[in-house]
Amino acid sequence: MNKGRQANSNAKHVAGITLVAAFIAFMMQPARADDPAKLLKAMSDYTAAQKSISATFDSDVEVVTPELEKIQFTSSGKIQLSRPDKLRISRTGGYTDVDFIYDGKTASIYGNNAKAYVQADLVGTVDQLVDLIQAKSGVAMPGTDLLLTNAYDELMSNVVLAQHIGQGMIDGVECEHLAFRGVDTDWQIWIESGARPLPRKYVITSKAVTGAPQYTLRIRDWKTDAVADADAFVFKPPAGVTKVDLNSGAMAEFDEIPPGTPSGARK
Template sequence: MSQAATIRTAIGAVGTALLLTAISPACADDPAKILKSMADYLASQKSLSASFDSDIEIITPELQKIQFASSGQFKLSRPDKLRVRRTGGYADVELVYDGKTVSLYGNDAKSYMQAAAPDTVDKVIDTLQASSGAAMPGTDLLLSNAYEELVQTATEGKHIGHGVVDGVECEHLAFRTADTDWQIWIEIGASPVPRKYVITSKTLTGAPQYTLRIKDWKTDAFADPDTFVFKVPAGATKVTLDSAAMIEFDELPPGTPSGAKK
């Protein structure tokens, strides 16, 4: 995720203008309009939760494409609470942000990290990705300014048509940037939530992809007061929040070349 976010930030808001001039703003199937309705809907929800399945591809030196799969859940309470759990073949990790402190726990590593955190979820996501490169699949969709972040480097946007993801009918959109192509499937109806998100790296041999499927969306308030409280597991060791320690928290085995990670 951090790769595409860095690219978008470097190019800036010029891409938004290019995208909007590449399509007709009057069209009912305007991809920018559909994407903005999704972003506005998510940003307007004080509480959000969902589960997800993610696949990240890598290309080996022998040009073999290998895919690694993970699953997880997230819970968000705006503006300053977040909990994410992800389990895969090489990591079982949990992130908890309580408005003051961010904690990361690795069940396989039996270690955790803690640091003082900024005062919003948006700032925490930006800080974590900038300082550690932590894999946080699809968190750009949860930002309060998700629309601006998503389209600011886009040079082209298309409404492909309709698709069905996990039995749910969706609008299928496709966008292009200089370095990545990305697609998103957005539920049709009163709750335009993202159901599938695919990022393709165009600058890497074999065009590896990152695929995210999101389901079980809920907007109910969290009744449990401990939802965003981190409790240190018995026997866990505290480690420093740095890039070396973050290897234990990655979706890929140590030493694996990265693919289309965002």
Template sequence: MAGTFPTARRASRAWRVATVLLGAGLLSGLASPAWSDEEAMQLLKKTSDYMAKQQTISMKFDSDIEIVTPSLQKIQFASSGEALLNRPDKLRLSRQGGYSDVELVFDGAMVTLHGKNANAYVQTPFTGAIDGLVDKLRAELAVDAPGADLLLADMFKQMSADVLDGKHIGQGVVDGVECEHLAFRGPEVDWQLWVESGSSPVPRKYVITSKMVAGAPQYTLRIKEWKAGFAAQPDAFAFRPGDAKRVEMKEAAGWDEVPPAVSEGTAR
């Protein structure tokens, strides 16, 4: 019938209208003095202090990372993983996705990055706290783990370093858990944090938006399971290579949750 949109087009148009109206409401709300920078920073500091007191932490998570193709199509890649931390200097972090299966092990003296798909690993000596390890991974080994910020002994110092503006948006629910929703802006990235409400301010969701990249791709981390205050097994941070071969760091460049090249029309 003339003048009638196909179902998909009507749904798309209705969604765009709803999004515009919702966005307008949010924009007007962001100007509200009830959302104070001071409250957001206080909640972030409370979370940081609580996390720092946890000697042993384990968690399971899902993560999504977006890329934007040259044609401005946004593609999302999903992974799941686990983390085990024993302060000050023990960490085991694993992540499995469609294109990689990677594990990082730090026993207090040696850092090992194990590419299970490649059946290979790289190692480098390091002594010190986990905070220093995260810096070393990023600066020297070109290994970045955005969610690792949440495990630092002083996550407040690290995460607030470049903050230009912060807001306590209000409440939200993540996997059935009521949370405080915080939003922060920086010169190159914006990020949001959902923290469990009440006396145990555990991070439940973390979103990083890259403003300097066309299409503003996002990294999202959702913490599904959380435990603290237990005794880790003595061998929990031991690395056993099995038949995996040791290789140079440059060979680990392809052990990523995003395939080396993504193009339209290319099958996996």
């Protein structure tokens, strides 16, 4: 009996050592290092192939004061896209409450705090619209560059170094963590692993600005098969609001930080 117990004890001891050794070997495995450009291209192709998209987001914009103190301004919102020519972005924060609506022919931006809106007759695709609005007004449109049909080309245009950092968890979803370096701007993106390579987190660092402020975007509640209500892309000005010119100084009221506050964390 003693020999039997001893043999059983030895077997358990060996099994324990084997289990520990296997665990250590597993933990010491090098992290999977996939091609970051390939992973980004898969995301771009997947989102571009979706005819309709909706998601919610939280965004943080950092600014650096003259005293080198970092201050963050936070907003939340929703994006709805119906390709090729319909888009709506709603964003609310401490200094902004804004709707951007495009129905394929007219672009409208309404600021609830400003009690004003701007409109422009623009016929084209969402891709063309995003480029034009950001170039003319400077209004932030969180995450729209991730949803363009040519997102890969836009994102990679100034990249000098790309890395696959490893895996991460965003809102409980396993993601591939990628990092990209540019001359003036670095950025990171977390892309959902598996069959739905959707962007879940996006961080832009402005290296050329003192203090290297960041823009952070978290995206969740992704739906790629829901048919949006046609009314979602129709703008009806509320009673008592003022229409202003697209190039007027009033456009500052539509931004997500207080007017006159400098910010370098934009891409």
